[in-house]
Amino acid sequence: MKLAVIGAGVAGSFLSNMLQKSGHTVTLFESSKKESHWPVCAWGASRHMLEYFSKKAGLDFDNYIFHVGKRLKMDLPNNKSEYLELGGLVTYNKKQWESDLISDVNIVYGANCDKRTFPIGDYDYIIDCTGFHRSFLPKPKEDFIIPAYEYMVENVKDIDEFHVIGYRGARGYFWYFPLEDGTGFIGAGDIDRKYLGIKEFFDSHPNAKIVKKIGRPIRLSPPKMMEPFSDKNIIGVGESIGTVFPMLGEGIIPSLLCCEIFLDVFDKSTSNDTKFDEKAYRDKVLKKFQYYYDVYRIVRLKMDGKLSTVKHFNLLLSMYKNMKKDEKRFGFEIDFDKMRRLVNAL
Numbered sequence: 001m002k003l004a005v006i007g008a009g010v011a012g013s014f015l016s017n018m019l020q021k022s023g024h025t026v027t028l029f030e031s032s033k034k035e036s037h038w039p040v041c042a043w044g045a046s047r048h049m050l051e052y053f054s055k056k057a058g059l060d061f062d063n064y065i066f067h068v069g070k071r072l073k074m075d076l077p078n079n080k081s082e083y084l085e086l087g088g089l090v091t092y093n094k095k096q097w098e099s100d101l102i103s104d105v106n107i108v109y110g111a112n113c114d115k116r117t118f119p120i121g122d123y124d125y126i127i128d129c130t131g132f133h134r135s136f137l138p139k140p141k142e143d144f145i146i147p148a149y150e151y152m153v154e155n156v157k158d159i160d161e162f163h164v165i166g167y168r169g170a171r172g173y174f175w176y177f178p179l180e181d182g183t184g185f186i187g188a189g190d191i192d193r194k195y196l197g198i199k200e201f202f203d204s205h206p207n208a209k210i211v212k213k214i215g216r217p218i219r220l221s222p223p224k225m226m227e228p229f230s231d232k233n234i235i236g237v238g239e240s241i242g243t244v245f246p247m248l249g250e251g252i253i254p255s256l257l258c259c260e261i262f263l264d265v266f267d268k269s270t271s272n273d274t275k276f277d278e279k280a281y282r283d284k285v286l287k288k289f290q291y292y293y294d295v296y297r298i299v300r301l302k303m304d305g306k307l308s309t310v311k312h313f314n315l316l317l318s319m320y321k322n323m324k325k326d327e328k329r330f331g332f333e334i335d336f337d338k339m340r341r342l343v344n345a346l
């Protein structure tokens, strides 16, 4: 099949690699120029899952790991701190990983594709991997995004662990994610755009040097709110159809899980020489990310000051049970009492 993949982020790079390997003719279009292309992200994810996806794509994930986390410190609005034991949360060289995925793919950089002018009819399928932009799919009825930005910094000598400051009302959080040799990402997502913690970080680390400032909003609305996932021969994969885990703004692994669903449905369609089974894709995506809607509701109720751990116990239990089942996929311990304490403290 002749395929256009739009967007060379995690979903677009992984899909292009896998689709080309299966014999399809793939062209990948990316809006940024080659020299300035940068995966906007703090590059933190579960090692276990990235090993799994790297293997599928023919890469050795060990070559990309920067920092293997042991503990994550979380400062809370009640001036207390909680610690999460980490079981595989790492930072890795996301830029290199994605670039290696597409080293053999035909890629057109500097192509800010517009649905109105793109030669859609020249391709069997267009895969919208444009993340937050969702450039090729119709707008959903309701979207929910949170502003975010971050700095890549160097010369940070005294922190070598993951550090997070949770904002009151779960309205966002500050993060420090260590990379290697005193480099790291500091950043924040904050619905109120106050970004508490960033100025304080620079005040307490006067030697920290900014290497890069980057940012874009993160989509927190789950797939249930992001339909349609397809439109004629256009199919959305990854953040473009709302796969980010709403409580954390964590999107790398969910985008890859969505790619896996897409590939499964696409392989079945092409091996039977039939049209892409939109219904099967829709059903599988909704099923896989079903509980993200519960998590999204927890976040919105908390933001609106309406979450009660008694009244909304079932929502919390759903989040806990689903996360616990997939503990390795998250890369940190999932403990109900701790989760409840955190939700209460925010």
Ligand SMILES: Cc1cc2nc3c(=O)[nH]c(=O)nc-3n(C[C@H](O)[C@H](O)[C@H](O)COP(=O)(O)OP(=O)(O)OC[C@H]3O[C@@H](n4cnc5c(N)ncnc54)[C@H](O)[C@@H]3O)c2cc1C
Residues within 6 Å of the ligand: 006, 007, 008, 009, 010, 011, 012, 029, 030, 031, 032, 040, 041, 042, 043, 044, 045, 111, 112, 113, 114, 129, 130, 131, 132, 133, 134, 135, 148, 149, 150, 187, 214, 215, 216, 217, 218, 237, 238, 239, 240, 244, 249, 250, 251, 252, 253, 255
């Ligand atoms: C500041 C920040 C920090 C984050 N940190 C983490 C983290 O540490 N861990 C984690 O798991 N998640 C994190 N996330 C979320 C995660 O990065 C995303 O959810 C994930 O990258 C989504 O992958 P994607 O491939 O669907 O989209 P993206 O990775 O966003 O890729 C979309 C690509 O499409 C391109 N594009 C957009 N429009 C067009 C167009 N019209 N034509 C051509 N190209 C186009 C973009 O330039 C981009 O390269 C973070 C997000 C932000 C904003």
